[in-house]
Amino acid sequence: MGTTREISTFCRICEPSCGLVARVEDGRLTKLSPDRAHPVTKGFSCHKGLAAVDLHHDPDRLDHPQLRSADGTWRDTGWDEAMAEVARRWRAVVDTHGPNSTAAYIGNPMAFNALGSLHVGQMLRALGVRRSFSSGTQDCANKFVASEAVFGSSNVHPIPDLDHTDLCLVIGENPRASQASFYSIPNVLGSMRRAAGRGARFVFVNPRRIETPEQGIGDTVLIRPDTDVWFLAALLHEIDRLGGFRDELVARHGRHLDGLRRFIAPYSPDATEAVTGVPADTVRELARAWVDTPRASVHASTGINMGRQGTLAYWLVHMLSFVTGRLDVEGGNLKSDGFYPNARSGQGSLEQGFVDTEFGRLRRGSLPGTLMSHAILDSDEPIRAMIVVAGNPLLSIAGQQRLRKAFEQLELLVVIDIYPSATAELAHVVLPSTDMYERDDLNIVNIGTSAVPFAQYTPAVVEPAADRKPEWWIAHRVLQELGAPSLLDDESPDPWAKWRHMLAKGSGLDLADLQADGQARVLPAPEPGRFFDQQVHTVDGLVDCCPPGFAAALERCTALWDETRAQLGDGRLRLIHRRDAWMHNTWFANLERMKRRGRTSNPLGLHPDDADRLGLSDGDEVVVTSDHGEVTTTVEVDDALMAGVVSMVHGWGHTASPRLRVAHEHPGANPNALLPIGEGSFEPLSSQAHMTGIPVDVRPLVSTG
Numbered sequence: 236m237g238t239t240r241e242i243s244t245f246c247r248i249c250e251p252s253c254g255l256v257a258r259v260e261d262g263r264l265t266k267l268s269p270d271r272a273h274p275v276t277k278g279f280s281c282h283k284g285l286a287a288v289d290l291h292h293d294p295d296r297l298d299h300p301q302l303r304s305a306d307g308t309w310r311d312t313g314w315d316e317a318m319a320e321v322a323r324r325w326r327a328v329v330d331t332h333g334p335n336s337t338a339a340y341i342g343n344p345m346a347f348n349a350l351g352s353l354h355v356g357q358m359l360r361a362l363g364v365r366r367s368f369s370s371g372t373q374d375c376a377n378k379f380v381a382s383e384a385v386f387g388s389s390n391v392h393p394i395p396d397l398d399h400t401d402l403c404l405v406i407g408e409n410p411r412a413s414q415a416s417f418y419s420i421p422n423v424l425g426s427m428r429r430a431a432g433r434g435a436r437f438v439f440v441n442p443r444r445i446e447t448p449e450q451g452i453g454d455t456v457l458i459r460p461d462t463d464v465w466f467l468a469a470l471l472h473e474i475d476r477l478g479g480f481r482d483e484l485v486a487r488h489g490r491h492l493d494g495l496r497r498f499i500a501p502y503s504p505d506a507t508e509a510v511t512g513v514p515a516d517t518v519r520e521l522a523r524a525w526v527d528t529p530r531a532s533v534h535a536s537t538g539i540n541m542g543r544q545g546t547l548a549y550w551l552v553h554m555l556s557f558v559t560g561r562l563d564v565e566g567g568n569l570k571s572d573g574f575y576p577n578a579r580s581g582q583g584s585l586e587q588g589f590v591d592t593e594f595g596r597l598r599r600g601s602l603p604g605t606l607m608s609h610a611i612l613d614s615d616e617p618i619r620a621m622i623v624v625a626g627n628p629l630l631s632i633a634g635q636q637r638l639r640k641a642f643e644q645l646e647l648l649v650v651i652d653i654y655p656s657a658t659a660e661l662a663h664v665v666l667p668s669t670d671m672y673e674r675d676d677l678n679i680v681n682i683g684t685s686a687v688p689f690a691q692y693t694p695a696v697v698e699p700a701a702d703r704k705p706e707w708w709i710a711h712r713v714l715q716e717l718g719a720p721s722l723l724d725d726e727s728p729d730p731w732a733k734w735r736h737m738l739a740k741g742s743g744l745d746l747a748d749l750q751a752d753g754q755a756r757v758l759p760a761p762e763p764g765r766f767f768d769q770q771v772h773t774v775d776g777l778v779d780c781c782p783p784g785f786a787a788a789l790e791r792c793t794a795l796w797d798e799t800r801a802q803l804g805d806g807r808l809r810l811i812h813r814r815d816a817w818m819h820n821t822w823f824a825n826l827e828r829m830k831r832r833g834r835t836s837n838p839l840g841l842h843p844d845d846a847d848r849l850g851l852s853d854g855d856e857v858v859v860t861s862d863h864g865e866v867t868t869t870v871e872v873d874d875a876l877m878a879g880v881v882s883m884v885h886g887w888g889h890t891a892s893p894r895l896r897v898a899h900e901h902p903g904a905n906p907n908a909l910l911p912i913g914e915g916s917f918e919p920l921s922s923q924a925h926m927t928g929i930p931v932d933v934r935p936l937v938s939t940g
């Protein structure tokens with residue numbers, strides 16, 4: 236007789252961490268369904284989350300450790316031989332070239348993996364890995380710096396109080412496609428629709444009329460890409476003119492308001508109109524609405540992060556909220572705590588956050604991903620051994636060709652992944668990890684940005700297939716092989732100790748209770764009235780309205796203003812990226828389910844006027860060139876775009892992944908070929924890569940004649 240069990244679990248693909256029910260028949264995961272009884276996500280999930288069953292069973296997954304032979308073919312092996320090979324090569328590199336020759340890259344899915352992130356971090360420290368890279372510098376590095384500078388903690392990201400807000404400004408985000416970021420909210424669209432239903436106004440600031448307003452929620456203000464800092468400055472400028480700054484509040488809780496005023500002074504709505512493309516009247520109307528709406532909130536996402544001045548833009552987002560008295564009030568922005576009040580643990584000071592390197596002064600922590608190939612190919616002390624965990628930098632970072640050349644030079648590249656990714660193809664050793672339904676976990680991703688915080692433990696709903704192992708085990712197996720202290724030396728290793736402690740300390744929860752029933756525990760929702768006492772961690776406890784550490788960035792801002800004005804009317808198009816519901820960064824590419832209805836490539840979105848001007852129409856093959864590279868793709872005329880802006884969905888380019896059969900058959904093009912690398916490719920304050928508003932030209936592929 237077969238057995239069927241239903242196990243409560245949750246999704247770990249994106250931030251809402253939707254509650255799911257896993258059906259397990261005879262030890263096999265057969266179905267994922269939305270968990271209607273989940274106290275927070277209440278039966279919401281998206282089709283990507285449910286499609287993770289296919290991901291789990293994908294025949295192209297990694298099942299065994301693999302070694303690459305001299306002729307480039309792959310050979311399955313056991314963990315012992317794979318570990319011996321890792322240790323042998325690692326030792327050889329460190330003995331010959333010293334510890335500076337080692338590096339790591341940590342990819343996005345590690346943010347959703349409680350034990351993996353903890354123990355891989357421990358392993359890298361124990362191994363003395365000196366240079367670390369992460370997906371963070373393609374994604375959000377600016378946010379940590381801005382919050383550290385303004386609030387004294389990189390972990391402080393106040394979120395809109397959607398249930399009570401009357402006006403919500405959403406900048407550079409497409410909740411319909413992405414389910415939002417740095418803002419974990421179950422069913423974001425449903426929540427927005429509910430708010431809109433009771434009269435809340437939503438304004439999306441975006442170079443593209445995104446899908447969210449199509450759902451009957453709000454309007455879009457079209458903006459030229461990479462100009463948000465000046466739009467926000469103009470908005471603040473006008474709000475100040477209308478008397479909307481709360482000077483007495485700022486005097487109590489902040490400093491350097493004069494610096495902020497000096498910065499925004501030249502950027503009136505009229506002065507910025509040509510550069511941002513946002514009509515002065517629109518800015519004036521928005522400023523008026525903000526001043527007249529006590530319950531107003533703001534949220535900004537990757538659209539601003541990926542510009543050249545993400546830190547300054549996010550600083551102004553915080554300022555919009557703080558200096559107008561919309562921070563820490565009902566319907567404004569609130570800081571969430573989750574199961575662990577994390578403001579203190581992110582404490583830091585901007586001035587002390589930099590190190591001198593051969594590539595100049597760089598932010599401590601993650602080095603710019605766009606310097607990775609340089610740190611391998613052009614360094615005085617080149618990286619020679621590298622470990623990549625849950626990341627696909629070959630496709631996700633700019634400069635694939637150069638990165639390939641760099642990875643090929645490494646004496647050791649170890650990739651820990653669920654798939655033979657494009658990056659894994661260049662490795663010496665590939666280690667198969669469990670997927671999210673083969674490992675036990677805690678919902679850690681939304682600590683501090685959750686609208687309705689909860690804590691939930693999930694067991695591994697099925698035993699790992701084949702030889703797959705959880706990352707925490709792999710990390711300690713590597714340590715063991717290298718003769719370092721390892722959890723695996725214990726008789727019954729307890730990888731949960733630190734999380735157990737944090738749960739107990741942070742919210743009085745006992746991990747054993749969570750483990751006993753797998754049910755979510757709802758935690759207190761963010762509340763107004765505690766922010767200035769408890770969440771601000773600057774030395775003097777005051778919010779910094781114009782951090783002195785921004786001086787060079789403000790000068791750079793002026794230079795970029797001049798440059799941007801000079802480029803107006805240069806006739807070039809500007810590239811932006813977007814997401815859709817059929818791809819998740821680079822890793823939902825191998826599922827047939829995601830390719831239905833002709834979704835087999837990532838065309839270039841082109842505004843009808845630009846298409847006319849260039850004599851192009853739907854389906855035409857085109858070559859897109861930038862100052863940095865070129866890609867070939869097809870045209871998709873898109874009247875949602877601002878004229879002059881072109882867009883591509885990222886995460887494609889799977890010609891580099893021959894063992895992912897579905898992905899390889901429908902490879903698409905990698906827009907990262909068009910992005911800058913090396914000097915000038917990242918924001919100096921944060922190391923965040925410049926990825927939006929890239930000047931490009933488009934021409935038909937067909938040769939004349």
Ligand SMILES: Nc1nc2c(c(=O)[nH]1)N[C@H]1C(S)=C(S)[C@@H](COP(=O)(O)OP(=O)(O)OC[C@H]3O[C@@H](n4cnc5c(=O)[nH]c(N)nc54)[C@H](O)[C@@H]3O)O[C@H]1N2
Pocket residue numbers: 341342343344348370373374537624625626627628631632651652653654656668669670671706812813819820821822885886906907926
């Ligand atoms: N042009 C352009 N480039 C972009 C972006 C863009 O908008 N435009 N967006 C950027 C953003 S926001 C991000 S976050 C980065 C992402 O950058 P990366 O993190 O480098 O890329 P991902 O595609 O998320 O890679 C995830 C890898 O982890 C593997 N994986 C999935 N689950 C697991 C697991 O449980 N364990 C292990 N060990 N591996 C797993 C997948 O198979 C995949 O190979 O890309 C960035 N790149």
Ligand SMILES: Nc1nc2c(c(=O)[nH]1)N[C@H]1C(S)=C(S)[C@@H](COP(=O)(O)OP(=O)(O)OC[C@H]3O[C@@H](n4cnc5c(=O)[nH]c(N)nc54)[C@H](O)[C@@H]3O)O[C@H]1N2
Pocket residue numbers: 249343374406407408409410412413414415416440441442443445458459460461462463536537538539542811812813814815816817818819820886927928
């Ligand atoms: N389906 C799906 N969901 C995802 C992901 C995925 O790949 N697929 N990735 C996940 C990850 S890792 C992340 S970080 C989040 C990201 O979540 P979001 O930040 O919401 O990402 P996008 O949906 O790409 O929306 C970014 C928006 O910024 C706009 N934009 C581009 N340039 C600019 C600019 O210069 N200024 C302004 N104001 N807007 C601009 C784009 O038009 C786009 O609508 O999504 C997560 N969720």
Ligand code: SF4
Pocket residue numbers: 246247248249250251252253279280281282283284285414
């Ligand atoms: S919205 Fe995100 S967390 Fe929820 S089911 Fe979809 S992918 Fe998973």
Ligand SMILES: [Mo]
Pocket residue numbers: 343374
């Ligand atoms: Mo991301």
